[in-house]
Amino acid sequence: MSEKLKVGILGATGMVGQRFVTLLENHPWFEVTTLAASAHSAGKTYEEAVGDRWKIETPMPEYARHMTVVDGDDAEKVAAGVDFMFSAVNMPKDQIRAIEERYAKTETPVVSNNSAHRWTPDVPMVVPEINPEHFAVIEHQRKRLGTTRGFIAVKPNCSIQAYTPALAAWKEFEPHEVVVSTYQAISGAGKTFKDWPEMVGNIIPFISGEEAKSEKEPLKVFGHVDPERGEIVPFDGPLRITSQCIRVPVLNGHTATVFLNFGKKATKEELIDRLVNYTSRAAELGLPHAPKHFIQYLTEDDRPQVRLDVDYEGGMGVSIGRLREDSIFDWKFVGLAHNTLRGAAGGALECAEMLKALGYITKK
Numbered sequence: 001m002s003e004k005l006k007v008g009i010l011g012a013t014g015m016v017g018q019r020f021v022t023l024l025e026n027h028p029w030f031e032v033t034t035l036a037a038s039a040h041s042a043g044k045t046y047e048e049a050v051g052d053r054w055k056i057e058t059p060m061p062e063y064a065r066h067m068t069v070v071d072g073d074d075a076e077k078v079a080a081g082v083d084f085m086f087s088a089v090n091m092p093k094d095q096i097r098a099i100e101e102r103y104a105k106t107e108t109p110v111v112s113n114n115s116a117h118r119w120t121p122d123v124p125m126v127v128p129e130i131n132p133e134h135f136a137v138i139e140h141q142r143k144r145l146g147t148t149r150g151f152i153a154v155k156p157n158c159s160i161q162a163y164t165p166a167l168a169a170w171k172e173f174e175p176h177e178v179v180v181s182t183y184q185a186i187s188g189a190g191k192t193f194k195d196w197p198e199m200v201g202n203i204i205p206f207i208s209g210e211e212a213k214s215e216k217e218p219l220k221v222f223g224h225v226d227p228e229r230g231e232i233v234p235f236d237g238p239l240r241i242t243s244q245c246i247r248v249p250v251l252n253g254h255t256a257t258v259f260l261n262f263g264k265k266a267t268k269e270e271l272i273d274r275l276v277n278y279t280s281r282a283a284e285l286g287l288p289h290a291p292k293h294f295i296q297y298l299t300e301d302d303r304p305q306v307r308l309d310v311d312y313e314g315g316m317g318v319s320i321g322r323l324r325e326d327s328i329f330d331w332k333f334v335g336l337a338h339n340t341l342r343g344a345a346g347g348a349l350e351c352a353e354m355l356k357a358l359g360y361i362t363k364k
């Protein structure tokens, strides 16, 4: 019998679901045994259900092609065959909240890419390199749900991944006023140039809901677990973030340009030192998808560039460059992260690896 944990993917036919299917091929700890989607796809092979909507640059993995897609709404039946689920389901937020809770209540942990539960106070929203201690809130969530094993954990939005790691690395210098502009790839909207030709040579200065996520989610990531309330309390220090989020004609890779002030003075050498020497529990634990070096600093004036740097550490690392003093703010810099790897399915997969390593996800 396989020692690997059996995992299901809810929303397996969409772009993030496809990324999970691809990343999980030959995973050393997890084996995909269930692909779940809407009733419309149920009963078809995965290949038939996806049809011509395969959006990943590598071909559909062989293992998935002939698997029969099941109805994700049938939570109790689907959950019976897996140790835990990834959620990449795409439906209205209240329905996502409800279906993820239904799975958790079947004693099946759910690791979600969705935003629906990001602000549920006892749901940890984790970047494994930054705030893995937030997983401690799971014991409180289990009490609320009445479960011993089931829970929901989420990862934050893709847009924050290009700059929040730098803010984490510079915590001792107390970043407090942060102005961010994000330049977001079209895959963040689940699209390729084939299905969004209007984006060729174009820029759209609006991404629905994105600016609020970019400004607020880092505060939950930098928050702490209140053991009395059994909740994550968002960071209530002086950190304030304002952002503009722009869609640009790039397939994969969200870039952020950032201006910021610090509470404590720092030299350029100190700032670069904290980036390149950033260490984390995720790297120490040797998780299969944890980058060996989470943050690279590029000294060339024209880096980070999407084409050259988006795949740093298999798309799980973050590239920072152009750190320099500013005439109005203290410092400015540019960051880049892969939005569908570090920022979506890869980030959720690394969360699941950490949850397994810490004993939160086990064999049923």
Ligand SMILES: N[C@@H](CC=O)C(=O)O
Residues within 6 Å of the ligand: 157, 158, 159, 184, 185, 187, 188, 189, 207, 210, 339, 343, 344
């Ligand atoms: N909403 C983002 C995707 C991040 O998860 C985007 O549109 O790029």
